[in-house]
Amino acid sequence: MKPNIILITVDQMRRDCLGVMGHEVVETPNLDAMKKNGHMFTSAYSATPSCIPARAALMTGLTQRSHGRVGYQEGVPWNYPVTLAGEFARAGYHTQAVGKMHVDPARNLCGFHNVVLHDGYLHHARNTGNEYKDAFEQVDDYLHWLKSRLPQADLTDHGLECNSWTARPWGYAEELHPTNWVVTQSIDFLRRRDPGKPFFLMTSFVRPHSPLDPPQWCYDMYINQPLKSPPVGDWAQQDDPEQEALNTNCGKGVLHPRALHRARAAYYASITHVDNQIGRLLQALGEHNALHNTVILFTSDHGDLLGDHNLFKKTLPYEGSAGVPLILYDPGYLLDGQRNSSYSNVVELMDVMPTLLDAAGLAIPACVEGKSVLPLLDNASAPWRQYIHGEHFLGNCSVHYITNGKQKYIWYSHGREQFFNLTADPHELCDLIDDVMYQEAVARFRAALVTELTNREEGYTDGKRLIAGRTAKRMLAEARVDNT
Secondary structure: OOOEEEEEEEEOOOOOOOHHHOOOOOOOHHHHHHHHOEEEEOOEEOOOOOHHHHHHHHHHOOOHHHHOEOOOOOOOOOOOOOOHHHHHHHOOOEEEEEEOOOOOOOOOOOOOOEEEEOOOOOHHHHOOOOOOOOOHHHHOHHHHHHHHHOOOOOOOOOOOOOOOOOEOOOOOOHHHOHHHHHHHHHHHHHHHOOOOOOEEEEEEEEEEOOOEOOOHHHHHHHHOOOOOOOOOOOOOOOOOOOOHHHOOOOOEOOOOHHHHHHHHHHHHHHHHHHHHHHHHHHHHHHHOOOHHHEEEEEEEOOOOOOOHHHEOOOOOOOHHHHEOOEEEEOOOOOOOOOOOEEEOOOEEHHHHHHHHHHHOOOOOOOOOOOOOOHHHHHOOOOOOOOOEEEEEOEOEOOEEEEEOOOEEEEEEOOOOEEEEEOOOOOOOOOOOOOOHHHHHHHHHHHHHHHHHHOOOOOOOEOOOOEOOOOOOOOEOOOOOOOOO
16 A cells, blocks of 8 residues: 655744754754654745745645735635645545645635644634635634533633734643644544545644644743844844834834743744644554554744744745745655755745655646655755745735745845845845845846746836836736636
């Protein structure tokens, strides 16, 4: 029988928040062990670093130019004819998703045989004027489950906002936390799966995305520890004249040190909590005699700036936001290559679909633009892309970036440019855009962005130069698939 495949996704986890990546505080023993018995990609990125467009790349293997989502836009149907889960289902796999999907309509299966859904708090779904198909009372399986145990409970009981730096420990029993629930439901799938078929399971956590509400035990691991201050570049705004940080869901500002400490402690604690529950899932796989015949890929849809450069949340192209973890775990020695290895090749979320299909020995559809990373396991010097192009709609200051994992060029649609040497300056402290030593590299990266944007409907380039001041879009009409 073909190998089982598990895709474990988290929401809003930074690439550097792994013990095995050398983080000075965060403890992730199970993810570290997965790297020890697998392969880690240290230059993995989210090309469009917010939930919806990132998941489109993950589930279709397409660039943002092809899947059409270059910004965060609710309410746009997912009509992709070729999906990751759909390919596994067509190949005879029993397919199941548990946790966050963030698609439209909310109960869209996107190729899975079944979805047990918890998207977290979504403003779109919580709007009481919504249609039945989108109303959270109808679509959220976790909330129904929680109310069966605590009839008056809701997602907002902790008083935390879903995109906020506010933080506090989880107020109910730990087994009621949505992180635990995702693993409980994933384990239940192992019990109910068709034993005559291989399975594809997507275990999709909402955390460490806010609300920052880890259980008390892991909150206590970090709250009384000294935590290093976030890096703040020489190019960043150093003050907060408009007092942006008084907004609990701010995207920038200078937060009070105590509030920032609590937010970062709770964020790290949420990662440790997820890691703990991943360990529980791995143990259950062993008990169900499935671990030896399963390949597991772990990643996130995007990161979290968490105060870097006095910025918060995601969408921006800086490492805290755009960099994601990516570990390919091979407990049964089903893949080639030297285990406990790290690879610096620049990869992105559209590579997940072809990688998992390749790991299962399935054909990769011709429309898929991502690349399987499996050839790199035998030879990290094998032919590979030279760079990735990322972007995100941000109104008049929409942003694009080009990176090869060693250097990064950033262009805002109002004309601002930045350049960073990530090898020497991984925290992006020094903007080198005007440094004479880097002008040749800047010109090369700028030319690459011109190539990527040529013939785009926004008119960002005439094929020779970048043109500032054009009207940005959240969705591209030119996408190759029907998104309307």
